[in-house]
Amino acid sequence: MHRCFTSLRTAFFFASVFAFFATVAIADEGVTRIEDVVYGRKYGTALTMDVFQPKSVEGKSGAGAAVVFCVSGGWFSSHEAINQGFLEEYLKRGYTVFAVVHGSQPKFTIPEVVEDMHRAIRFIRSRAKQYQIDPNRIGICGGSAGGHL
Numbered sequence: 001m002h003r004c005f006t007s008l009r010t011a012f013f014f015a016s017v018f019a020f021f022a023t024v025a026i027a028d029e030g031v032t033r034i035e036d037v038v039y040g041r042k043y044g045t046a047l048t049m050d051v052f053q054p055k056s057v058e059g060k061s062g063a064g065a066a067v068v069f070c071v072s073g074g075w076f077s078s079h080e081a082i083n084q085g086f087l088e089e090y091l092k093r094g095y096t097v098f099a100v101v102h103g104s105q106p107k108f109t110i111p112e113v114v115e116d117m118h119r120a121i122r123f124i125r126s127r128a129k130q131y132q133i134d135p136n137r138i139g140i141c142g143g144s145a146g147g148h149l
Helices: 002-028 084-092 110-126
Strands: 031-042 045-054 064-071 096-101 133-142
Touching: 031 084, 031 110, 045 084, 045 110, 064 084, 064 110, 084 096, 096 110, 110 133
Parallel strands: 064 096, 064 133
Antiparallel strands: 031 045, 045 096
16 A cells, blocks of 8 residues: 555656656747846845746837736845746746746835835836836736736
């Protein structure tokens, strides 16, 4: 019986790894990712975001809509928490996605985190032409604390 569970666990593990890499491969197809775009500085620390843009948008005339994804959980944000799989549906529909990493607790307070998000939005709007987006067609979403922001 123990041997059966070990085999099942091993099979599940490899199936999960395969599914993860298959998702990553699908996610990377047709998407340009610009990592670590600095949208501000706070106490010597760079505030960054990753920009995901469907390749179908590149070189197109006219501005498209964008989504700001707040990378946050428990008021903690990190570059490693950016999961392109969560952004896939937006990218498939042609949205440019900005995955914003903000300052984290306990170093920064929630009002300071909110200001980071405001700073990110101002940065995105000021560079709308560069990213081929309409500065008046920007949505925002996130999970956990990112949804609250």
